[in-house]
Amino acid sequence: MKGCMSTDHGIITIDPEVIAKYAGSVAMECFGIVGMAAINVTDGLVHLLKRASLTRGIQVDISEENHVTLDFHIIVAYGVSISAVTDNLISNVKYRVEEFAGMPVDKINIYIEGVRVID
DSSP, X not given: OOEEEEETTEEEEEOHHHHHHHHHHXXXXXXXXEEEEEEETTTTEEXXXXXXXXXXXXXXXXXXXXXXXXXXXXXXXXXXXXXXXXXXXXXXXXXXXXXXXXXXXXXXXXXXXXXEOOO
């Protein structure tokens, strides 16, 4: 569902793909995140997504009341604290998506799909 807001000048409609793209770029700025993950359902394999296709690792749901729920499938760097990385991701994404879209973020679910050693 698309997010809709009514203003004095008309109606603003935001596609979930736009929010996913923005949230993905914010997530990639967070320390300890190597990238987004795409899961091949038939093989059960996890693939690291390129920067151009980050939105495949993020699912955005917008409720009737224009509240946003985000699901992230991420790959983290080896040796970092997962709780520190996820806390940082949640706080950064929540603040910046709410500022960007003007809609409250109710829930952010994070699925750690893998660990990678980075150079």
